[in-house]
Amino acid sequence: MPNAIVSILQLKCPKCRQGDLFCNKKTYQYKGFFDMPKHCDKCGQDFEIETGFYYGAMYVSYALTIAIIVAVFTAMYVFNIFTIELFLILDLLALLATLPYVFKVSRSIWIALMIKYDPKAIEKHEHKA
Numbered sequence: 382m383p384n385a386i387v388s389i390l391q392l393k394c395p396k397c398r399q400g401d402l403f404c405n406k407k408t409y410q411y412k413g414f415f416d417m418p419k420h421c422d423k424c425g426q427d428f429e430i431e432t433g434f435y436y437g438a439m440y441v442s443y444a445l446t447i448a449i450i451v452a453v454f455t456a457m458y459v460f461n462i463f464t465i466e467l468f469l470i471l472d473l474l475a476l477l478a479t480l481p482y483v484f485k486v487s488r489s490i491w492i493a494l495m496i497k498y499d500p501k502a503i504e505k506h507e508h509k510a
């Protein structure tokens with residue numbers, strides 16, 4: 382059984398943990414970046430649960446952004462290199478570098494909070510089809 386955290390980080394369907402949440406698997410490729418399939422291609426789970434479902438993912442990405450800023454601050458503090466200028470520059474670089482992944486993983490976390498894992502999801506879907 383795939384681990385919940387791993388499946389979230391790998392942007393997998395929360396129900397079967399095998400199907401992909403995003404059409405485009407390359408995080409840093411711009412084309413088709415926002416595209417998600419309507420349904421999981423493995424278990425048929427609906428990915429567009431309701432209109433505006435992913436607005437909630439903004440709160441997740443906000444929390445992740447704060448976590449990144451805190452991590453940068455902590456690292457600078459630990460290495461005793463803190464200056465406000467360097468802090469702002471490193472924050473900006475860290476946030477820009479992680480932005481595409483933060484966007485996707487926020488949606489992955491959000492949908493995983495709403496959909497329960499079903500180890501038999503794929504089996505059930507195949508029987509229906």
Ligand SMILES: [Zn+2]
Pocket residue numbers: 394395396397398399400421422423424425426502
């Ligand atoms: Zn699935």
